[in-house]
Amino acid sequence: MIYWGGNPAECHPRHFTKYSLMQKGKFTPNGRKDRTMVLVDIRETPSAKAADLFLQIRPGKDFEMLSALRAIVKGQRVNEETVAETGLTVAQLQDLAAQMKAARFGIIFFGMGLSMTRGKHMNSAQILMLAAEMNAFTKFVAMPMRGHGNVTGADVVMRYTTGYPFGVNLCRGYPRFNPGEFSTVDLLVRGDNDACLVLGADPGATMPQPAIDHLARIPTITLDPKVTHTSRLSRVHITTAVTGISAPGTAYRMDEIPLPLRPALKSPYPTDEEVVRRIRQAVARRPAWLPGRNGKAAI
């Protein structure tokens, strides 16, 4: 089991105990003792304590290390000096490759330390190729460690309704996809949109300053159970019930398995779904802005 660029001990606290490291299974009756865990990261996080092997690499050198590892797995020669730049030695990588090949079932969990640092999606592609190629030797899979609550659920629903996971533009009446052009942060930084509905997110706390400035400039509406940084720069904040605590719903695990959420408490606030539905109904009552055939709305 390899964690790469993630710190589950602090960021996904149930991952070790419920899903990955400690669970006893049919073929791993001793739980933790039947598994080997490797952590690859740029600093020794609390997750390193749980690891059998911790490999500290230099920041921004994931792509190089993954390339070298892929080459070693396939029995190709690697340049010692290039590998040394990653902060590790060829011998360390050879040892890692040997341990990976010896596994009965290997898995790589990769976090934002890999996917959001230098190299970005190229790093993700590289680690996915490593996992794919490992299957020539033993069973190996890779899975991203995602953040932000039900981000997987949003991704899943976007895919079956629009065909794309994120960065979707519906302005032409059909879905178009172009990350870097239609993704939220890019739209905001360029100032392309003239209104914004924020649902279950806090861009005011995490996005770059030009994006935040634009959110403050335009009518921004935030739906959130609590007052967030984004609420403070919004024209309207609507308090909603907390999904999973006082509102029902479905959340998707990182492996895209849906789980039903059953509320334990009642809330005086409406659910996100109810608010969005009522906004939609109100919008539908407005006359269409784009005339179509026979004077009826085209959209």
Add this chain to the structure above:
Amino acid sequence: MLRITGGKVYDPANNINGVIKDICIDGGKIVADVDGGRTIDATGMIVFPGGVDIHTHVAGGALNFARALTPENQRVAAKFMHTKTTRAGIGGPTPTTFATGYLYAGMGYTTVVEAAVPVLSAKHTHEELRDTPIVDKACMLLMANNEIMLDLLEKGETERAKDVVAWLMWAAKVYGIKAVNPGGVTAWKWGKDCKQLHDPVPGYGKVTPGQIIGSLAQIVDDLGLPHPMHLHCNNLGAPGNVTTTLETMKCLEGNRAHMAHLQFHAYGGDDWHTMRSEATQIADYFNAHPNLTCDAGAVLFGNSVTITADGPWQHLLFQLTGRKWGNLDVENETGCGIVPYTYKGSNLVNAVQWAVGLELLLLITDPWRIFLTTDHPNGACFWRYPEIIHLLMNADFRKERVKKLPAKALQRIVLAELDREYSLYEIAIITSAGPARALGMKQKGNLGVGADADVAIFNQNPDGEHMFRYPRYVIKAGEIAVEEGDIKNVHDGREFVVKPVYDEKIEDFLRPVFQQQYTMSFENYPVELERVHGLEIV
């Protein structure tokens, strides 16, 4: 109320072959007569029962994974505009849910069966089906690699296995049982496959794929399910797999079974260079064994995506093509692989595959036992069915196309020698009446009084492809859904779910096993009734 008058009616379930008669509709059903209401003049048109797709992949975790994997396909696919009646969407090999409904209805199909659903992600499949409009739906549950079930078979506890299967079916809210590469998907969790029917499954001591096939078919028959076991055999796609397929059919003697996408299981030869069609051998056996039905799983040349629970096969396809590969392992239950694929007319293997699908459709003599499918999107996209219909109805056109295949391929196939042409009556059987009967859906696939008012009306045209691609009217549940290519009326379809009988005490056995082996709690496992939209319990 609606009356369709003057059209030539093809209703094979009621032995009506091109007779001009009125079809009357009231309250979503076919009735003997109506007084008033709209009349459709169908003079010069043919009237079919709405199409039934017995095997397709249109919803679920695997398909949705494929959508994420192939944005390049979505970019070049047909676009669906957001209008007053329709939602925005995208066609292509993995259409969005709304587009799936419009595409099927736009082709005269009104019932579709999603052929691969794991219990663990069944909630998600039902969510997608809820957003698939117009058509009625049903699901098949993946069972042949379920570890709880295999453990019971290993111990010889078939009686308890029966209750477990029934409980899982109701937990997932499905219509039937699907077996994919029995044992092989479990083996894939060890990076292996099951190539031999009588060798133990890796990870098990005794249980073999042959035993799984036999036991599961028996369980399905004992439970009295309307549809027999829906089987994807071992060794899919491999040269020489005809022996496995014939052996599998022998394991099924005495039971009913539906052989899915038979085209992928009818190859001879020793490797990719010597691969040839064995459609004749398969058809001969199949014709003599009335306990079996099958669907074609035909291939058409062009771009597609392969999506199957057959994980080891997809790994091989990834190695063969060097294209993208997605792999999903579903804990304790099954797996799935996704690889984009392009069938090329110039490729020897693809040419043989193209021919085998058509050969099976032509060599299997009883149209009531072979149905039109492409195993969408594996062999081709479902919206290309009319191309296959044209190939079946016109032998001259077909022979012209055969001539374009690589010369080497011609020695490996028998298609050039087949002169059979499908009649409209037979097309109505393989696209509607036959699959409805095999599914045990009495209200579908026929235009008799009391049947669901699902009707497709086509302008009669010698060009079968054109005729079946553009229905003049499609009526679903008594409403005109499509008129001259426009989606007129969008309403939600129903979902058919079978509730088999089982001993409630089986939960006492399942709960501890489940808590030991699954990462989900037992209470969260079954699909809630309210999650299934338009539920109709059979």
